[in-house]
Amino acid sequence: MWVAENWKDYEILDTSGGEKLERWGDYLLIRPDPQVIWDTPKRDTAWKRVNGHYHRSTKGGGNWEFFSLPEIWSIRYGKLTFQLKPFHFKHTGLFPEQAVNWDWCSERIKKEIARRPSGRPFKVLNLFAYTGGATLAAASAGAAVTHVDASKGMVTWARENAAVSGLGEAPVRWLVDDCMKFVEREIRRGNTYDAILMDPPSYGRGPKGEIWKMEDNIFEFIGKTAKLLSDDPSFFLINSYTTGLAPSVLSYMLETVLKSRGGKVESSEIGLPVRDSGLVLPCGATGRWYS
Numbered sequence: 001m002w003v004a005e006n007w008k009d010y011e012i013l014d015t016s017g018g019e020k021l022e023r024w025g026d027y028l029l030i031r032p033d034p035q036v037i038w039d040t041p042k043r044d045t046a047w048k049r050v051n052g053h054y055h056r057s058t059k060g061g062g063n064w065e066f067f068s069l070p071e072i073w074s075i076r077y078g079k080l081t082f083q084l085k086p087f088h089f090k091h092t093g094l095f096p097e098q099a100v101n102w103d104w105c106s107e108r109i110k111k112e113i114a115r116r117p118s119g120r121p122f123k124v125l126n127l128f129a130y131t132g133g134a135t136l137a138a139a140s141a142g143a144a145v146t147h148v149d150a151s152k153g154m155v156t157w158a159r160e161n162a163a164v165s166g167l168g169e170a171p172v173r174w175l176v177d178d179c180m181k182f183v184e185r186e187i188r189r190g191n192t193y194d195a196i197l198m199d200p201p202s203y204g205r206g207p208k209g210e211i212w213k214m215e216d217n218i219f220e221f222i223g224k225t226a227k228l229l230s231d232d233p234s235f236f237l238i239n240s241y242t243t244g245l246a247p248s249v250l251s252y253m254l255e256t257v258l259k260s261r262g263g264k265v266e267s268s269e270i271g272l273p274v275r276d277s278g279l280v281l282p283c284g285a286t287g288r289w290y291s
Helices: 094-117 132-140 150-165 177-191 214-226 249-263
Strands: 010-016 019-026 027-032 050-057 062-066 071-077 082-084 121-127 144-149 172-176 195-200 203-204 211-213 235-240 264-273 281-291
Touching: 010 264, 050 144, 062 082, 062 249, 062 281, 082 132, 094 235, 094 264, 121 132, 121 177, 132 144, 132 150, 132 195, 144 150, 144 177, 150 172, 177 211, 177 214, 195 214, 211 214, 214 235, 235 249, 249 264, 249 281
Parallel strands: 027 050, 121 144, 121 195, 144 172, 195 235
Antiparallel strands: 010 019, 019 027, 050 062, 071 082, 203 211, 235 281, 264 281
16 A cells, blocks of 8 residues: 655544544544444544534535634645645545655656756646645646646635645646546647646536546546657556545556556555554555556
């Protein structure tokens, strides 16, 4: 498992009864997690002094209960700053486990820029880019990034994260667009990228009501997106939170689509350490192809 273990402003303190107890900077939250199927004693006193608790409803969804939690606050990861706020369906605007992918991408980008001719931009495409964690990591490493998400609110949030991270003037194109339509247009335009990242949802709808279902659409989408890789590509990364989609499935798809490019493929679960137990909580899966 690839573990995001370099956080200072975030940690999972404990897990029990379908919930995780987290520290986000100076604030403590309890949120549900489907992986936490064990019911262990809650000995950590922080369970009783949280700033916010998301209660899942038996009818689906749920609601927040707040105790002295600000509307917006920030945490840092290395040189990056992320603004947080609790919003629908338990989220805060950041998936901390993705830091393990940010670190991996940053290191590859720095090495690639060092070996390539000076003055030639290293171009990264980030699809389903959410609030910009991977975009900021890539831009901070020196890449020129195209950030695409269908939600105007998420793209605005990502731009705000860039500004507070000191990356407001970084070479990032911020695009509100349907990712499938964007990829198809880029193919017609003949545009290419040196690296591609994607974090597609398990389920969604396009601007005209088109249904996206991960297991039905992802292989075709990977195939189309791979056409945007440059003649000297560095990597292609796909992340998944879809239940039942094993890391080896991500490897199989990447191997199948990119075998003519050579390179290597690896995949794994990604996770976060739990302080009180010393164990690691699984948080999805990532597949990586790299040259």
